[in-house]
Amino acid sequence: MLAARLGAFAAQVSMERVPASVRHAARLRVLDTLGAGLAGVQLGNHLPLAALLESSGTMQVWGERWTRSAREAALVNSFAVHSTYLEDGSRYTGGHPSAVVIPAVLAMGQARRASGKEMLAATLAGYEVFLRLGRAVYPACVRLGFQSTAILGAVSSAAAIARLLGLNAEAAGHAIAIGASLGSGFKESLKTPQTQPLQVARGCEAGILAALLAQQGQPGAPAVIERGLLPGFGGRISGEDEASVLAGLGVDYLLPQTYFKRHAGCRGNHAPVDAALDLALAEKLTAGDVASVRVGVDSVTRAAAIEPPRDGKQAQMSVGFSVALALLKGHASVYDYTDAVLNDPALRELMQRIEVGVDPKLDAGYPQRRGAWVEVTLRSGKELRGTVPNARGEPECPLTEQEVREKFRTLAAPRIGARTNALEQAVLALEDTDGEALAALLALQDK
Structure with missing residues (x-):
């Protein structure tokens, strides 16, 4: 037995x-x-x-x-x-x-x-x-x-x-x-x-x-x-x-x-945050450069997500909040998942420009891969895309x-x-x- x-x-x-x-x-x-x-x-x-x-x-x-x-x-x-x-x-x-x-x-x-x-x-x-x-x-x-x-x-x-x-x-x-x-x-x-x-x-x-x-x-x-x-x-x-x-x-x-x-928050948020941070670093982006953001995740991640969150605790389960935080502050610290940060007008305005959806192609590799992609349209009209196969910290890309x-x-x-x-x-x-x-x-x- x-x-x-x-x-x-x-x-x-x-x-x-x-x-x-x-x-x-x-x-x-x-x-x-x-x-x-x-x-x-x-x-x-x-x-x-x-x-x-x-x-x-x-x-x-x-x-x-x-x-x-x-x-x-x-x-x-x-x-x-x-x-x-x-x-x-x-x-x-x-x-x-x-x-x-x-x-x-x-x-x-x-x-x-x-x-x-x-x-x-x-x-x-x-x-x-x-x-x-x-x-x-x-x-x-x-x-x-x-x-x-x-x-x-x-x-x-x-x-x-x-x-x-x-x-x-x-x-x-x-x-x-x-x-x-x-x-x-x-x-x-x-x-x-x-x-x-x-x-x-x-x-x-x-x-x-x-x-x-x-x-x-x-x-x-x-x-x-x-x-x-x-x-x-x-x-x-x-x-x-x-x-x-x-x-x-x-x-x-x-x-x-x-x-x-x-990063803080649910693990499902981390691949999108990594993708957003990679784009921001490579393109030297600021939140003011961003016109809109589309985020693709697997269905398990999306099912657990709370969009939009009502308070700082729920923000831990929000892909949109986490990506906005990354673009606005350059990180996603546990000390930022608070009511005060969620109610920051700049962050709330940026969250309204972020759409989180399911990409069925990401389900095909789950859980061997738990990746995500982020598409950013800049105010200039330029379009950027970043893809992460797994969030940082996994054995394939360890801390x-x-x-x-x-x-x-x-x-x-x-x-x-x-x-x-x-x-x-x-x-x-x-x-x-x-x-x-x-x-x-x-x-x-x-x-």
Whole structure:
């Protein structure tokens, strides 16, 4: 059964047997996730949820002075991460494993005083389960109305925490089986970015609970993945699809294939933004030069887009807003997705000249390619066209390590100030630190 096979893998993940390049890729993803979470806290995105937390405990809520139980700390940290839409992701799953795996691992890592090496192993276990199951159900799950991060959150978090708890293969399989029943979330919820991250954060928290139940000896349904999760979220699943989940397991690690974002907002916005920025740079354009803009995207991207957005939160899902922001400011920063920027008369006027539509030809390559094109008509009458096969940050056109580190500093510094460098160095040498030390660096301190 798939749960048992995945559990056997999760239980035996050992950093000594993982290639150095994969270990380093995992460290960079922890760093990137912390930056996204700290930005979410700085923006106050977590505060409505945080006001409802009731537990006591010593697990750190990132960028805050206060602490909670491991489960509630993971819940609010996951919410903060996903609220920014800045975390890494996978175009082959349409999801974001970091948002559900890493907050769970760091909260339980602090609780157990786990070593950095153990936390990295747990992170890798969670990612692999997420990415392998995600490839089997995506993009069918989106067409059925589900959000992949939410439905895969609990099962992947459970795998990670099973590894962190040191569960044996049988118990880890039960943790994964229990977690497989706990993920839930709809694509339509993306229309309300203020609360949509809750379905992701619940999956993160649920995976911890699933692993703790398995640690007590409680069972999960043995065939729940092949008879429940895969057909339920992916439609008709064949034996070939099931085999693909296990192909290369423990040998071919998928974690390095996740992309890093260099812009804020939904990933579907990024190829259009890259195309617009490339044109602006090549032609030395300003927003005043632009008479009109046409943007072509795939149908999955267009279905998730909110055009026009009503507020700064909805702007995270708007291709038109993101392209206008890029042409007007030369970037698409998370700190620009606000009501104030959306209500800027110059930006609103430019958005009225931008049309976003579906190009069926872009669907043909999806999700192997998630490209876009931008056509700009200048006031002079000149017409320009830019095409991007995939947004920057994908394995085919990766961000450099320096770009990932600079992104982290930009996001983290507004919240934790002078300790940004110490946190960066601790994560990049994660095997030499532990959960408690990392949590101390993430605590907000009086200036």
